[in-house]
Amino acid sequence: MRTTAHVINKFPQPKLGFILPFEILRDMKPTVSYFGVFGCVCYVFVPDHLGSKFDKKAVKYTNLVAVSVKIMSLTVLTLGVIFFIYGVVAENKKPASRTPIPGKGTVICQYPADPTVALGYLSVGFLLASSTAGYLSLFYPYQGKPVPRGSMFKSSTSSIFFNIALLTTGLTITLLVWPTITEKIHLTRNVHQNLKTACLTAKTGLLGGGAFLSLDSSLFWLVALMWAGNAREDYFDEIEENRDSVEALKNSA
Template sequence: MALSMKQMSLIVSALGFLSFLFGAIAENKKPANGTLINEKGVIICNHPSDPSVVLGYLSVAFLLLCTAAGYNSLFISYNGKSIPKSVLFKRTSFSVFFNIALITSGLALSLLLWPTITEQIHLTRNVHRNLETDCPTAKTGLLGGGAFLSLDSCLFWLVALMLADDVREDYLNEVERRYSFGRQVYTDGSSEEFDLKI
């Protein structure tokens, strides 16, 4: 079953919102630091109830799905009609928002992955021989920033989709206009068709 442009925009919106939601919750649930346990000359950092790693990876997963859906939504055919990619990129506004969407998606991915992986390392490598350690966690604010950038990238994909819709409509109208000019209709009902390179 072929999806309509409205359905694709809803999918992109839902995936982007879920990425933002999981990223924001991960930032909120991340502890400021772990609990120090001094045992036999080593420090064991205990991080009880820290769901930020799982939530961070969920945010990353939905961001990737949102990016893939947003990218594909620009180029798939709707109502059985497709247009060349080159036509889309000839429109300056589309090219600008397409590149902004790609850049913000990449930045969001970096800001979400960096603290998530760092936090996972802190949780798994929690035994320290340095007795002065303070059981650090991932840097505060990165997950939240990544979550907001994820939402921004979703909005930019939606803007690019609206611009792509305008380009599609203009292109298909131009094709139809050229076809109608290439067909001469005579008063007796007969017609003569000419081949046009479109």
Template sequence: MAATLKKMSVLVAALGILSFVFGILAETKKPAAGVPIIGKGMIICKYPSDPTLAFAWLSFGFLVACSAVGWFSLFYAYKGKKAPTSAFFQSSTFVSFFVITLGTIGLAASFLLWPIITHHHPKYNITGNQNPSSATCPTAKTGVLGGGAFLSLNSSLLWLACFIFASNAREDYFEDLDGVKKPTHKHTHLEEAEAGPTIDDDSNEITSSSH
């Protein structure tokens, strides 16, 4: 089944929505705090088991998949006709949305990965020397995973906008290409008209011999 821009747009939107949903689930399922356990010279935090990390990884994975499909769909040769990459970047509107899309993807990845990285850090469960009576075991700041989820959804919508401008740039390129070929064809017919009717030498010889 050949890929079409409509199918790829639906796929990108679906992946963006899935990334958003899992990011929101990671935010809502995140525990408020861990339980401090007083050790020798340090306080160890014990966190309850929760699916936050799994949801965060899934959200990040769908963000990567959405970005990969978006990039592939942008420069894909639809109907067997491929426009050069330079044709897309001649449009300032396309370039603007393309850069904004990549920036949004980077921010979304940072927001989703930061809680994952800090959770896996060796010192995440150790808070150091604290007053046992006021020791706390915080989790990722509220809104980080949710912000990553919204940015991931926004990136998929920005991909759709890039598809529109890329489609316009592709059509303009092929129209200009056809416009260059057509005048050449007309010029050939014009030269033939100016040259006048051609005379066949063989037919002249036959006519002369008959006389």
């Protein structure tokens, strides 16, 4: 399998000055290379000696990156690892308490620079992105072939993993959002009338627990995607079998 670099090295400077994604419609035979990372994007490189034969009507634009199950799986897993790291770092950076400074009838809680809130929000953001990608990956019409949702959940195992993924996602959001908002409130409301206040921070352990649970959530989305892939194959196999049966009946009639 050749890469774009091979094409660039083989031919002179292109007439168009850049590489475009095309689908060949006529008998033109410019060089086609495949982008190895995605395995689904074709680039047509039009060199100088083909310039006179180049016809804009002979080509049409295609999607730059055709979505595949592999790409969606890598997206869900990558986002899951990122928000897991953010959650763990947020838990480790969160101090157990602050420094109380007594004042006249009040206590001011001194809060040093603390990245917990920012890391918490980032973790929640990547969690939502990963879960959204996981959910959409189940019903995306790969190769332009949609599948009815009812066919996706014919298997009880597929339904179980889908519901577990939703449940763990909701629980993870709770474990991450609760301490993040609590910590934000502590930072903004640091003047207390209670002279015995201990200047506590958000409950310890929630961010770390949410981080590990978020990683489990990503894994459950991947398992649900695997079962969805099996359901897609069964659906199209069933259609093909029905089509063959109809053709056999027509031939026998």
